Amino acid sequence: MTPRSPFKIPKIPEMTVRRLSVYTRCLQQLEEDGVKTISSQELAERFSFNSAQVRKDLAYFGEFGVRGIGYYVAGLKAELQKILGLDREWPVALVGLGNLGAALFHYKGFARQGFRIAAIFDDDPAKAGTVEGVPVLPLADLPREAKARNLQIAIVAVPAESAQAVTTAIAAAGIKAVLNFAPGRIRTAKDIRLKNVDLSIELESLSFYLAQGHR
Amino acid sequence: MTPRSPFKIPKIPEMTVRRLSVYTRCLQQLEEDGVKTISSQELAERFSFNSAQVRKDLAYFGEFGVRGIGYYVAGLKAELQKILGLDREWPVALVGLGNLGAALFHYKGFARQGFRIAAIFDDDPAKAGTVEGVPVLPLADLPREAKARNLQIAIVAVPAESAQAVTTAIAAAGIKAVLNFAPGRIRTAKDIRLKNVDLSIELESLSFYLAQGHR
Numbered sequence: 001m002t003p004r005s006p007f008k009i010p011k012i013p014e015m016t017v018r019r020l021s022v023y024t025r026c027l028q029q030l031e032e033d034g035v036k037t038i039s040s041q042e043l044a045e046r047f048s049f050n051s052a053q054v055r056k057d058l059a060y061f062g063e064f065g066v067r068g069i070g071y072y073v074a075g076l077k078a079e080l081q082k083i084l085g086l087d088r089e090w091p092v093a094l095v096g097l098g099n100l101g102a103a104l105f106h107y108k109g110f111a112r113q114g115f116r117i118a119a120i121f122d123d124d125p126a127k128a129g130t131v132e133g134v135p136v137l138p139l140a141d142l143p144r145e146a147k148a149r150n151l152q153i154a155i156v157a158v159p160a161e162s163a164q165a166v167t168t169a170i171a172a173a174g175i176k177a178v179l180n181f182a183p184g185r186i187r188t189a190k191d192i193r194l195k196n197v198d199l200s201i202e203l204e205s206l207s208f209y210l211a212q213g214h215r
Numbered sequence: 216m217t218p219r220s221p222f223k224i225p226k227i228p229e230m231t232v233r234r235l236s237v238y239t240r241c242l243q244q245l246e247e248d249g250v251k252t253i254s255s256q257e258l259a260e261r262f263s264f265n266s267a268q269v270r271k272d273l274a275y276f277g278e279f280g281v282r283g284i285g286y287y288v289a290g291l292k293a294e295l296q297k298i299l300g301l302d303r304e305w306p307v308a309l310v311g312l313g314n315l316g317a318a319l320f321h322y323k324g325f326a327r328q329g330f331r332i333a334a335i336f337d338d339d340p341a342k343a344g345t346v347e348g349v350p351v352l353p354l355a356d357l358p359r360e361a362k363a364r365n366l367q368i369a370i371v372a373v374p375a376e377s378a379q380a381v382t383t384a385i386a387a388a389g390i391k392a393v394l395n396f397a398p399g400r401i402r403t404a405k406d407i408r409l410k411n412v413d414l415s416i417e418l419e420s421l422s423f424y425l426a427q428g429h430r
Binding site: 012013014015017018019020021022025029048049050082083084085086088090092098099100102103104106107108109110112113114115152153155160176177178179183185193195197198199200201202203204205206207208209210211212213 | 227228229230232233234235236237240244263264265297298299300301303305307313314315317318319321322323324325327328329330367368370375391392393394398400408410412413414415416417418419420421422423424425426427428
């Protein structure tokens with residue numbers, strides 16, 4: 001394994017990053033199943049990937065395969081976790097504590113990957129206080145709290161009509177990464193990484209298969 | 216444009232289907248911006264895709280480009296929507312009306328793409344009744360309602376410990392496509408299309424960029 005860590009990596013396609021997350025989960029499954037090593041071919045077959053794609057995705061970051069053996073499952077998983085920034089804890093701001101915000105707050109998957117919701121922002125005075133020890137604060141407190149709590153990532157779970165203003169406030173508070181659940185286009189400064197979640201994409205992969213089956 | 220509709224298409228990679236959804240959204244944006252035609256090169260540049268990948272993805276379904284012109288934006292969008300099954304309405308069952316279920320019920324994106332939540336299932340008697348005209352029923356009613364309402368897709372928004380039993384009940388009711396938000400591995404019959412949503416993958420694309428920037 002020769003990770004390329006000391007060098008600046010080239011621009012990585014978004015789909016490659018997504019696949020790294022998927023590979024990490026597959027390696028986790030393999031580890032749970034007691035698999036120690038796996039070839040890119042087997043990895044591809046077992047999880048219906050394209051093996052050339054797997055090799056290409058990994059090649060951005062170094063040479064992880066070992067001739068005649070393939071990949072060491074635990075080692076590759078650890079490397080990918082490091083590349084994805086999953087080897088540390090990220091303090092996250094959650095903005096909006098409606099149904100979606102509450103659901104995201106209780107979503108087990110985030111904490112498991114090191115994403116810790118450290119502060120919640122909602123201007124509804126009825127929601128002020130704490131939820132499971134996490135403070136619920138007015139949005140005006142965001143700049144101060146972002147610094148005090150070292151908030152690195154913000155999750156936007158507000159109605160569409162507030163999403164632009166909220167995102168602008170997040171950027172002004174110095175938070176550089178935003179995960180937005182609100183529909184519609186949002187504009188941000190170039191140095192802000194904005195990721196829009198579109199849950200209907202997930203349903204479309206199902207309607208695709210149903211539609212193809214109906215032919 | 217020569218779509219390959221009368222023929223059975225080959226096995227399509229899941230990532231290709233996902234990209235078709237993304238392309239459809241990009242074409243929608245282009246249409247709103249008044250763009251009539253676009254080359255695969257321009258499409259790729261504007262949305263940071265790989266143009267060879269765009270051509271390869273589309274080639275599974277036919278020849279959509281016109282030499283010297285590129286793609287007709289409105290025409291390609293309509294073709295992709297048809298391929299993705301977005302040219303019709305899909306009656307959807309929502310199972311679980313906790314915070315996440317309620318958030319998904321109110322999620323605007325589903326209805327816009329033709330996914331209509333036609334019935335909600337939750338065994339909590341306090342939730343029985345209707346929400347905005349949609350009935351909230353006990354899970355035991357699923358087999359009858361699936362037939363009566365022609366439910367084609369089910370969304371699972373129940374706690375992890377109930378997800379396997381709920382998915383089994385959905386399959387027994389004859390619903391062939393399941394979108395599952397509960398964490399953990401779920402087993403289904405071969406003819407059921409199960410799609411697991413893992414929201415932490417979305418956050419990982421942000422931690423990746425933050426981690427790379429910290430180097």
